[in-house]
Amino acid sequence: MLPPSLSSATALARRDFIFRAAGGFLGAAIGGVLQESSRVNAASGIPNAPGPARSVIFLFMCGGVSHIDTFDPKDNKWAGKLIDAVGFGDNLAEMKRPVIPCHRAFTRHGQSGTPVSDWFPHVGGVIDDIALIRSMWCHETNHFPAVVEMATGHRDRIVDHPSFGSWISYALGSENRNLPTFVSMGRASSPLQLNGGYLGANVAATPFLTGPAPIRNLQPPTGSTAMDRDRQTRALERMNAEFRKTYATQSAIAARLESYELAARMQLSAPNACDIASEPEGVRALYGVGASPTDDFGKQLLLARRLVERGVRFVQVCHAGGGNGAWDSHGDMESHAPLCRQVDKPIAGLLRDLKQRGLLESTLVVWTSEFGRTPWSQNTTGRDHNPRGFTSWLAGGGARGGTVWGATDDVGYRAIQNPVYVSDLQATILRQMGIDHRKLEIEIHGRPVRLIEPGSEPVLGLVS
């Protein structure tokens, strides 16, 4: 049942059916085709002032990166001592846990002199472009709830809250009719990270793969030649003609034609957008493409840059997803090492490449996980989940490079100085995109529903 305000606005003969994209943008774009003629430009209204950023590249490390071993160095004087801690996961019972030593060496980098661990030497090299937030926090202590909290800004799962990327997609629309507004790459921790929720599936993420076929079913199966297909398509059109004439007044039938035309345009434009082989060798090397172990993530980030160049608003790249996420180093912190090697060079390469193209000012790069890790272990050489304090960072898109915002306590457990909640981070990103977080809302049955609840504000210290 549609509320009166919606049903009266559906004048475009949509009574019979609803446009929705199961896979995201394809349907959104087709919706767009029909909307243009009938309705105000969907991209106006919400942004009240153009922000410096046009796009976001959102890098999500699945499983929880240890801030203590990467961007938030702590004195090892507590190492080996038992401290008051809490149990694992949802078990918040108090118990004693041994603080484990951090075996990393930290080097001060750049003009800012910000210390970065030896697991991120390349990122250290671009630290002057990065605004570190050492005082992030969230509520949830377990992976999926925390991933959902980070992705949607909400904790309840009774309501189908949309992911952050789909809010951006909803607010700003696409700059490119043949590409999605919201793309997701890599294996996510949860399908909810791609979800459009009550904003509709047409603003949901479209999953992209690196390789010749970025979208499912984009190309004909091997065995059909282009000439065959061309001949078939022409015959198909002729055979459809009579039926389409008979039912010309049915909007669904007209939309069938549009859906095939869009599919055809996609077949032409998507492979081109995704053709990272056409990048000069030097650029590919910057991302670590073609070299182990950076090839996969490097390709994804290079593709992310190409998509952003073509007007995609929000590119989410999930690293090491599946199960709890490979960054979930309970057993031994050393299991972080190979993961850091996979992402360090590509991330630095992305920032350098964006900068040399003059795209860094208009592209906000965000790096985070669902939570950080505790100073203590569970009687191992690894660390437990820590939602009370962790590190995320911003680069480009007007972020104030070379700053360090906030701090955790002596051991790295709680954010104690200038704490930044998930929604504060999201409000900051919105601000840089020119979106007033207080106005980003959708009306449902005559009532506004929001991404950012009152109480959360952009962190102005992070941006210039």
Next chain:
Amino acid sequence: MLLLARHPFVASRSSRETALRRGAALFPRKLASLLLLCVLACSTDLIPAQGRERAKAEDLWSLKPLAHPAIPQGFTSSTNAIDAFLGRARHSRGVQAVGPAEKRIWLRRVTFDLIGLPPTPEEQSAFLEDKSPQAEEKLVERLLASEQHGVRYGRHWLDVLRYADVDENMPAAGGIHLWRDWVVDAINHDLAYDAFARAQILGNRAARRRVISAAGHLTRVEPRPEDLFALGFLARGATSRTDADQSIAFSAVETISSAFLGMTVGCAKCHDHFYDPILQSDFYAMKSLFDPLVLRDMTLATTEQILEQGQKVEEHERELNRATEAMRAYVKPYHDRLYEERLSSMTPEVQSAIRKPESRRSAAEQKTYDDYYPILRIDPPKIKAIMPREQVKQYDTMLAQIQALKAPAPLPTFCSVEDDAQRAGQPRYVLTSGDPERPRKSQPVKAGFPFSGGSPDFREGLRETFVDWLTNPANPLFARVAVNRVWHWHFGETLHASISDFGALGGSPRHPELLDWLASEFVAHGCSMKWLHRFILNSDAYRGATSGGAAQERENARIDPDNLTLWKFPLRRLEAEPIRDSILAAAGTLDLRRGGPSFEIGNQRTNSLRRAAYMARGYRSSSEAMPDYLQTFDAEDGRAVCPRRTQTVTAPQALFLMNSEAVNDAAGLFAKRLRNRAGADPAAAVALGFEIALGRDPTGEERQIALDLLQGDADGLKNLCWILFNLDEFLYVR
């Protein structure tokens, strides 16, 4: 959530306008649920929209008794009452119905409708040859008698009953298909609709609870054994073991009120209903009918199997103990050394507490022991670190052996529900925001239900009394809602537009007299669903063509553009299931077996060729639970009552039909089938292809296009089959 609740929305005018525009530009399917609004309202302290007041029960049309209006006379030559009512409606608006559909088009329509499959070439010729006036009626009988009818209409009902194979950690997942199979069988055996509802709420389809035996004894009517599986309907409501007890009752109220009463009682979970005569206390009164329910796992096995399983478990435990003891003995010196080292580093108080036997520890000492337990656990890597290298290999072997000892696979189970005596005796309260942790002690709740008109007498039992009221012929909602659903499945249009909302916000019905006439006849015919199907399908309204001449179309579209009077039969897109079934049917590979576990949980490729009604559906926040295919073609995930499938037209659908492996493989097999049947005669192959895919002969022009395509091309036939799958007509029913 608590954070949100403290900050009511205060939106400025401009942003409201923006949001309104945006809301209009989108078609979020989840918005269709009034319930969503309620959940949002609860979480944000929203107040109801101004300018509307809660309806009074006596004013709501849907709560008025069923009427049995006189059949209008003189508006049609048809003897079917449906045509008389619609004829009068058309007459009053001045529209003329278009003529009947061609015979084979109607055959395709009714076959898809009743069994969800296309008519075979043999069925087409048999129907064409039957020139008797009863040909159509006979066909309807044959299809209603088909076992595939239950698969088709069972699937429709399962949308309404929110069937899912997976829903987070749904405890009933293992045997839930037995409930689905029960529904399919119930439809096939034409279980009366009241018994259909009763069995799923009570586990017993019998209307009478006691009978007098031949010997004159009063005995209880025992449930039919298979009705146990009907209770999967209630057990499905739990999405995890931990909150199973609460979620069964919440889900029961929300689903039963929406599915069988067409009322959004779920909206009253956190506040009095905004629009309908349902108070928050009504929600909890109804919930208390289901509060005594707990899950009950039942093993589905013979006595022999159970005893045999016991042997296997015992054997496994024995082996496991043997291996573990041997391993412990092997590492004991190293383990004890590490343990002693670690313990001696603790303070004397901690040491003394831990060294005491458990029975002699004080509460504080036991707490110390528990706190330090994880630190004193000695894991294999630490033992290996101090072990001589030559022993490590042996230790690894022992660990691997233990790992390899797998417990025997559990026996199949079915998760049902039962009343728990202790829970039944607990007092019930209104819960703040539906939170079981926040009962309002000042608002105790007595069992009851909305619209009951007084305090029901629960001596027969809580659910029993409710079901007696629900299915009573005097309950006007029960039959009205059902008849409207069935009508919608046949026509794609409704007699009352809001299929699951017969409340104030749902508006008035389009055809109130026809709805009441059909509903009262449905009750008079023992709530036989097959009677209802038969009656509707044998009307002229169902025989109508999907389009008339250009002039008539133009004229009618001017007067009744929304086809409210059904002056033509609505053109409809097939749902996800019949599309896939038709593709496999054309390829000749469709597997028509019924029942059993669903296939393709998530994106596991099982390559099953069974009907798509058996394809898994559901939801899990940590991974995809439903195949992409079903999502692409608008099947719902079963988290809420789905009264009407969304109908989208999207590029991913086009890409699936154009490029997917599934369609490509099917086109190859379809072509092979045509070649085998038609031999070297291309015209015969073309004709057969059209018959199989579209249920008709090609027109002269179509034949020529197809023959041109086949000319001098070895793959021509496969290409033709690809075209047939991609035609609009393949996806649409005329």
